[in-house]
Amino acid sequence: MKQFQLNDQPGELLMEERILPVRLVSRPNQICYGVTYEDKTLRVKENENGRETVWHLYKQSDQLNLEWADYSHEYPEATELLAAIEASVVNYPHQKKLSLLIPNDHLNELFDSGVLIKDANNQVSVYVDIFWQQARVWRPSTPVQIFPIHYVVSHGRSHPLRRPKPIGKVYQRYISWLGRTLIFRTIDSVTDLICFNRWMNDPVVAEFWQEEGDLSKHRAYLAAIEADPHVMGLMGCFDDEPFGYFEIYWAKEDRISPYYDVNDFDRGWHVLIGEPQMRGKPFVTAWLPSISHYLFLDDDRTQRLVIEPRIDNHKMIRNLAQCGYANIKEFDFPHKRAMLGMLSREHFFAEQLWVPRRISLPQSVALS
Missing domain, CATH: 3.40.630.30 (Gcn5-related N-acetyltransferase (GNAT))
Known part of the structure; x- marks a missing residue:
């Protein structure tokens, strides 16, 4: 079992900033993915059909970046990206923001729901606090509309x-x-x-x-x-x-x-x-x-x-x-x-x- 860091500074996390390698199970829209992260490479594999996509996750200065690196597939599916994002923010729990370098023209639904935010320079980012409010990642079913x-x-x-x-x-x-x-x-x-x-x-x-x-x-x-x-x-x-x-x-x-x-x-x-x-x-x-x-x-x-x-x-x-x-x-x-x-x-x-x-x-x- 992973040991916790209990340090004496107010406001510090009760666990290490990141754990390498990490294994994660992510279930956006109830599609189950196994995710592993090692040597800056993030692998997202769908359990049912075995499709695997490859990403690069790395820090540059203080910025955390997630980059599409799987040239065997033209585009990532929305749920594959959601699983990759979850693994990224679990690995780096201090980060407030994640920069994405991915093909995104087909991901309008993720822009509409606030998962992806595009700035004036067309840089696509994920704000971590918004991501953790996406019920579809952790809820087996979500209402079609608010009651x-x-x-x-x-x-x-x-x-x-x-x-x-x-x-x-x-x-x-x-x-x-x-x-x-x-x-x-x-x-x-x-x-x-x-x-x-x-x-x-x-x-x-x-x-x-x-x-x-x-x-x-x-x-x-x-x-x-x-x-x-x-x-x-x-x-x-x-x-x-x-x-x-x-x-x-x-x-x-x-x-x-x-x-x-x-x-x-x-x-x-x-x-x-x-x-x-x-x-x-x-x-x-x-x-x-x-x-x-x-x-x-x-x-x-x-x-x-x-x-x-x-x-x-x-x-x-x-x-x-x-x-x-x-x-x-x-x-x-x-x-x-x-x-x-x-x-x-x-x-x-x-x-x-x-x-x-x-x-x-x-x-x-x-x-x-």
Whole structure:
């Protein structure tokens, strides 16, 4: 397993600037590519048909460049380019911008979606923060259009009508330092029930969730989640191995809404990590930034994420801080005293927080 660099300077990445050689699995538009990078050569190979394209990825001064080098093919496909871009920015996580030297007359869709930007000198570039907002790279399916706004009232609170909840995979991202694909999928109240029940009865989980009980209790719990349009349960998996449960919600109609100035498309979330062998730094640095990434990709109108861990959950509060969440205030729920954490869309993408950063805190901030 790749070792992390934990250095003492505020704002530095929690992993090395680049890893050579790198292997990546990229799935733009659900086309699976294997990508390798060695000696400045990037190879992108489609798993199904074996087609391979070759690129040069190199730094010149402070500029990162991606150059088309495969003269056996006239043009790269859009999805091949997306896979090559993902590998480039994963390899060089400090970079804010990637310059492209590629044939691009056939890539109008990538200009229209903001993946490619052409300046006054006809230089084509990728702005990394825009690229990481391209849902098609990490979402198995994306809505044809944004769900229209229509206001309804639930429990005395006015909020937008929410679109129907998805079924199955909603996000997948290859985690290079684990060599595994992180997947979020909707929980199945039948096939996942035994696993969910076991996790809820784990003493480490029960300390904070306080939802111990038998199968019938947890069957009813999941049925209530399924029936509630403002909340959704997700299973977190590495490849196909479940490791934790995530409960995401629309904040406007949630019990948290009276405690801050809530916006229509704010999202919140809860988490439990049920498998002890998947607790710890290499795993939390994968799933914590990725759940934030997923929630921002799920609706472009979501500008803020909120979370309210119990005030004595020091480990979670430290981990959230390293992943960009600001501690807004302490407050009292009826059932707990909590810390309100908040992450803005602007901060997440501008600071490239899909890779956690070490920050200065009065306490030790080692991820655990």
